[in-house]
Amino acid sequence: MIAAGQPAPDFTLRDQDGEKVSLSGLRGGRALLVFYPADFSPVCSDQLSIYQEVKPEIEAHGVTMLGISVDGMFAHKAFQEKLGIDTPLLADFEPKGEVARAYGAYIEKFGTANRSLVLVDEEGTVEWVHESPTPLEVPGANVIFDALASSCAR
Amino acid sequence: MLTSAAVPAVGPADHARGRGPLLVVYADLGCPHCASAWVEISARQARVVFRHFPVASKHPRSPALHAAAEAAGLQGALFAMVDALYGDRGHVDDPHLWRRAEDLGLDLERFQADRRSTAVAARVRRDFESGIRAGVTATPALFPGLSDLDRP
Numbered sequence: 001m002i003a004a005g006q007p008a009p010d011f012t013l014r015d016q017d018g019e020k021v022s023l024s025g026l027r028g029g030r031a032l033l034v035f036y037p038a039d040f041s042p043v044c045s046d047q048l049s050i051y052q053e054v055k056p057e058i059e060a061h062g063v064t065m066l067g068i069s070v071d072g073m074f075a076h077k078a079f080q081e082k083l084g085i086d087t088p089l090l091a092d093f094e095p096k097g098e099v100a101r102a103y104g105a106y107i108e109k110f111g112t113a114n115r116s117l118v119l120v121d122e123e124g125t126v127e128w129v130h131e132s133p134t135p136l137e138v139p140g141a142n143v144i145f146d147a148l149a150s151s152c153a154r
Numbered sequence: 155m156l157t158s159a160a161v162p163a164v165g166p167a168d169h170a171r172g173r174g175p176l177l178v179v180y181a182d183l184g185c186p187h188c189a190s191a192w193v194e195i196s197a198r199q200a201r202v203v204f205r206h207f208p209v210a211s212k213h214p215r216s217p218a219l220h221a222a223a224e225a226a227g228l229q230g231a232l233f234a235m236v237d238a239l240y241g242d243r244g245h246v247d248d249p250h251l252w253r254r255a256e257d258l259g260l261d262l263e264r265f266q267a268d269r270r271s272t273a274v275a276a277r278v279r280r281d282f283e284s285g286i287r288a289g290v291t292a293t294p295a296l297f298p299g300l301s302d303l304d305r306p
Contacts, residue, residue, distance in 0.1 A: 050291055052211040053282070054156060084211040140289035142158040149157045 001104040008120040009102040013090040016076035037112040039079035159287040174200040178297040184213025206281035225268035
């Protein structure tokens with residue numbers, strides 16, 4: 001998995017509406033990449049829903065949150081609507097998992113991204129990374145705020 | 155900032171029911187998992203502490219249900235309202251809430267004012283944020299073994 005201090009690989013992916021989103025387009029602000037295995041997975045937790053509830057507090061720190069999985073944009077659209085969230089969901093669909101691979105976040109044997117968080121700073125450098133030991137373990141929103149708090153302290 | 159923090163100890167402002175070891179439950183009144191779990195939780199030999207954890211984006215009706223429960227709680231009837239809401243998840247519109255409050259013998263005018271008040275919303279949000287800080291990512295979230303500020 002990519003580490004803090006390394007440059008965050010740039011990418012351009014389509015979101016759930018088919019709009020292109022580039023990491024470099026967010027430069028000047030921070031980005032939180034939320035890699036996750038699959039839309040509609042039966043893991044009975046609410047990762048993206050939980051983050052949605054505190055999205056204003058995250059954005060108040062100048063952070064844009066982006067979800068990334070290997071699902072296509074149509075699945076992302078349906079998933080977004082099902083969950084009632086407005087976090088953009090990016091399709092790392094073709095080539096499959098290319099962006100996840102660039103971040104060391106691709107699990108070859110499952111053919112999906114892992115469950116991880118990557119905070120990218122204003123200059124496009126990785127500031128912080130959290131990788132779940134297994135995709136079943138969901139990081140609470142508190143983990144994100146811990147990272148934001150420690151970067152404020154610098 | 156919602157940085158990591160331990161689940162707050164149980165205090166006099168908490169809603170608690172039953173006898174036995176303390177069991178803090180963060181629950182979403184709009185969540186089907188919570189509804190099924192509530193039956194089992196309520197049957198336990200435990201002092202159950204209810205804390206609000208509405209995931210509004212997933213269950214748009216939850217904020218209203220939690221406000222209704224907390225408003226009922228201001229008249230001593232939080233658990234009765236929670237039991238009623240989990241027991242009948244198909245009837246949660248405003249007229250159903252008024253009917254429930256009526257059935258519980260609550261002061262309806264006060265119930266209506268309270269459930270729309272910023273104080274009630276703030277209380278619900280406070281519980282929710284304590285859950286976020288404790289790392290809650292799914293409901294219901296159970297925390298056994300917490301200390302009770304009331305006890306010596």
